[in-house]
Amino acid sequence: LAKTTQPISMDSYEGQEVNITCSHNNIATNDYITWYQQFPSQGPRFIIQGYKTKVTNEVASLFIPADRKSSTLSLPRVSLSDTAVYYCLVGSPWSYIPTFGRGTSLIVHP
Template sequence: LAKTTQPISMDSYEGQEVNITCSHNNIATNDYITWYQQFPSQGPRFIIQGYKTKVTNEVASLFIPADRKSSTLSLPRVSLSDTAVYYCLVVPGGRRALTFGSGTRLQVQP
């Protein structure tokens, strides 16, 4: 499985755009990049998944360059409720089990 590296923590203020970058140098051809979010005292929840270029949904955008060796989760105009841990996962298509690292702890200040 591809190893991922992401910042341990980040701080931001309400209303700012937050970009969390994940490195995955040994990503394989059939790997997908997936992000989960975990609020305190809750289980993780799926945010977004992509293979290449850009994916956008109502929660976030995911930018993946052509070489796919990194990806960036973009959260537009964060609020206090976006304070959470964000996990970057690189998983082969069709694989059932996921491997979570330690994630990035995002703290949004007023």
């Protein structure tokens, strides 16, 4: 299973764009990259998923370079409510075992 490495914590201010990078050097050909968000006292919530290039939805964008050894979650114009822990996962459709890791704790300041 491909392991992931993320920064433990990040700080930002309201209105800024935040980019969280995840390293996954051993990603396999069939692996997808998935990001989750977790608020205190809640379970994680799916944000976005991608395989290559760029994916965008109403919440975030996901940038994946050609070699796929890393990916970047981009949150545009963050607000205080984006303060949460963000997890990056990699896995294939044939792998039932997702590995969450420790995630990145994002704190957004006023």
